[in-house]
Amino acid sequence: MKSIASYVPKNCITNKDFERIIDTSDEWITKRTGIKTRYFADNNEDSSELGVKAANLAISRAGIKVDDIDLVICATLSPDYLSMPSNACLISNRLGIENKPAFDIAAACSGFVYLLSLAKSFIESNAYNNILIVGAEKFSSILDFSDRSTCILFGDGAGAAVIGATNNENERIIDVNISANGKYNDFLMTPRSLGSNLNFSSEFDVSNIQATQSYVKMKGNETFKIAVKTLANDVEEILARNNININDIKYFIPHQANLRIINAVGDIIGIDNSKVVVTVNKYGNTSSASIPMAMDDIYKDGRLKKGDLLLLDAFGGGLTWGSSLLYFNGE
Numbered sequence: 001m002k003s004i005a006s007y008v009p010k011n012c013i014t015n016k017d018f019e020r021i022i023d024t025s026d027e028w029i030t031k032r033t034g035i036k037t038r039y040f041a042d043n044n045e046d047s048s049e050l051g052v053k054a055a056n057l058a059i060s061r062a063g064i065k066v067d068d069i070d071l072v073i074c075a076t077l078s079p080d081y082l083s084m085p086s087n088a089c090l091i092s093n094r095l096g097i098e099n100k101p102a103f104d105i106a107a108a109c110s111g112f113v114y115l116l117s118l119a120k121s122f123i124e125s126n127a128y129n130n131i132l133i134v135g136a137e138k139f140s141s142i143l144d145f146s147d148r149s150t151c152i153l154f155g156d157g158a159g160a161a162v163i164g165a166t167n168n169e170n171e172r173i174i175d176v177n178i179s180a181n182g183k184y185n186d187f188l189m190t191p192r193s194l195g196s197n198l199n200f201s202s203e204f205d206v207s208n209i210q211a212t213q214s215y216v217k218m219k220g221n222e223t224f225k226i227a228v229k230t231l232a233n234d235v236e237e238i239l240a241r242n243n244i245n246i247n248d249i250k251y252f253i254p255h256q257a258n259l260r261i262i263n264a265v266g267d268i269i270g271i272d273n274s275k276v277v278v279t280v281n282k283y284g285n286t287s288s289a290s291i292p293m294a295m296d297d298i299y300k301d302g303r304l305k306k307g308d309l310l311l312l313d314a315f316g317g318g319l320t321w322g323s324s325l326l327y328f329n330g331e
């Protein structure tokens with residue numbers, strides 16, 4: 001990974017702000033989730049725009065030019081358009097990239113780790129030299145602000161990285177282990193009945209179409225339990241298959257959904273607390289952007305250094321999950 005960057009929109013929403021619109025309290029949100037603030041994009045700032053801002057910075061930090069990018073892939077569950085054009089095409093266009101492949105993937109909060117898996121394969125097969133990967137979310141656009149169990153959890157933001165070819169063993173993505181189980185597809189979903197599941201006949205009966213069906217729904221408690229178990233298993237599996245000890249990891253960067261999940265996983269895998277990166281308190285859950293935003297936080301404050309061995313761990317709707325071991329190679 002040659003660089004990491006992020007973009008945080010400017011509107012800070014506190015727990016107190018939610019107290020004004022739903023039956024909740026700063027105390028409940030803090031205790032159950034660890035979240036204190038999250039940031040929402042402006043009305044005219046789409047998820048692709050957030051992605052462009054992170055991507056521009058990632059490219060300049062990688063010390064390359066826009067023309068050097070061979071492929072753009074974006075992970076998002078809140079794209080500007082329901083089906084096309086992809087956010088990756090919109091991002092490419094605004095960066096000034098032409099005639100290079102660009103596409104989106106749908107792996108919810110595991111999106112960034114899925115992107116790493118793709119980038120690693122493309123780089124190692126010598127298909128491309130510099131790949132721009134972007135996780136970009138305008139989660140506020142799919143929140144039901146009358147559902148207190150979900151609307152307080154999520155935030156907007158974007159993270160981007162440049163993955164480049166290297167011959168140096170200590171600069172590579174060592175491993176990415178991704179998986180999914182659609183059996184649990186209803187744990188976290190955005191029904192979007194205006195999408196492909198709208199039957200031809202019901203199209204003519206508008207009373208069947210409820211606006212709220214396009215908002216995110218979650219079985220929070222069930223998701224919580226399976227998240228802790230899966231995230232911990234993920235770590236044990238990837239460390240074992242690469243013969244790496246947890247003490248060799250410089251930073252553990254898990255998906256930022258809930259501080260209680262992060263702490264529970266940290267305890268199970270036995271990692272020193274000082275190595276666990278936490279940003280959920282500031283940004284809430286920003287889905288595919290949460291891991292790169294957390295990485296950029298420790299890059300910006302000077303903790304993340306070239307050569308650091310990182311362990312990433314993600315979990316999200318689908319259900320999808322995945323982990324990665326990699327060296328950070330940014331300056």
Ligand code: UT7
Pocket residue numbers: 023024025028029032033109148149150152188219220221222223224227257258261285287315316317
């Ligand atoms: O990013 C993908 C992965 N995402 C996750 O893994 C998220 C996993 N889930 C969670 O983080 C937690 O389940 C939540 C934070 C969503 C909920 O916490 P919980 O401890 O599981 O609470 P609960 O759903 O069991 O609800 C407990 C109570 C309920 O009230 P009753 O039925 O006991 O009277 C809820 O209605 O808390 C109530 N509640 C709230 N109260 C105040 C739910 N949301 C709120 C709220 N404010 N915002």
